Amino acid sequence: MSRLSEGDAEPALDVPGSLPRHVAIIMDGNGRWAKRRSLPRSAGHSQGVQAVRRAVSAALDFGIQYLTLYSFSSENWSRPKEEVGYLLDLLRRFANRDVAELHARGVRIKIIGDRQTLAPDIVSLIERSEELTRNNEALTLVVAFNYGARDELTRAVQAIARKVESGALSAGEVNGVTLERHLDTAGLPDPDLVIRTSGEQRLSNFLLWQSAYSEFVFVDEAWPDFDQDIFAAALRQFMQRDRRFGGLAASAS
Template sequence: MLETSFLTAPEHVAIIMDGNGRWAKQRGLPRTMGHRRAVETVRQTVRTAGDLGIKYLTLFAFSSENWRRPEAEVSDLLGLLKAFIRSDLAELHRQNVRIRVIGDRVNLRSDILKLLLEAEETTRANTALTLVIAFNYGSRDEIARAMMSLAKDVEEGRLRAHDITPALIEARLDTAGIPDPDLIIRTSGEERLSNFLLWQAAYSEFVFLPEFWPDFSRELFLSALEKFALRDRRFGGLSAQAAAVNT
């Protein structure tokens, strides 16, 4: 469970894992070494989330824009994903971790798609931490696919346009059934969402860290959670203190 110093425990933490290439460049290493070091950071972060009682952890593993990177780097990233699933799936399963993959699966390589489906199916009944892997994911694309799905239902008479609600839209998103992130963390000093969970982040808290992802430690994770615990989450309403004054 969470350390007693935390006032509020987030149910869902999402992380934009940024800075692998710059971490490697600072050390005179090829970018691929930054990605390889990042995999160990993923393992450590998943363990920490489980230890702290967080129920959902979403990791931005590979965006739909990452295909634009050099072919050799993309190949290495895909190889690391495959290696992670092959080597860690059994251990995650033993830890009662459920894996959920979000992102566009159309035209994915058959070997990658097979591994992702295997990871989801193997861990489907697990009930501890849900590890959400955003792979080939872009939030604008996700929203567009949801809109096309609803539009098709309208065209075919299963739905009326004026009956579309935010709840119906959420049910067509890749994250259907997953609570919105309470906290979004981004490493590397960048302070933007980069097409990540745009709909779901409407009321998320943000913590931006200067450290690159390979240096993201348990201590930095705890520090981000401490910052989150001090936030006054009003969701458009009044804070508890202000509400008391106005009663």
């Protein structure tokens, strides 16, 4: 886990096999970005949507196959009612205004998180967006909305327990693969790289199981300032890492 530094070397981004297949981003700092400019928090969230558009475009340009964005956590409901309402409206606007363009660009949309407590119109927007784009292959955009990793793991364990209780599954058959198949991310590869903006260095209940062997890059810029150059710098850091997955470095074997 390390921050970006200006002295990092800059390998080309088109080296075969060197780019991460799956990048996950914890989009942090909208409120602080707005506060530094004496603007309401809503202004930071609005600019954050622009950063989402830039990140998706950059992922397409770089050839990233999967991009996961942590947009609204299951803990965010504790924020002021006005702010939560604004965030929900942003999702509605995103679904109504951006999905058609994403579809035209070949982006497949997948939403992860607990849908049971969401308003019916939001669930409908989610389902329509996923259905419209389900056959696209240029990029899979995964949006974590009303998502918390502990909640995800709890729901997965409950689903497995129900199958064991009903006799559809024996306790001895339960293993890591079984759990992965019951997670919201079933069928998706684990993230190779997790980026967090705004200088914070923690996971904040994001993809706890899936990021067990992810590389981490922390950037000081707040999310509304995230752009292609910052994305490229994070990718360059990743490309310099020696990923061993618990084994020895290639030079030591």
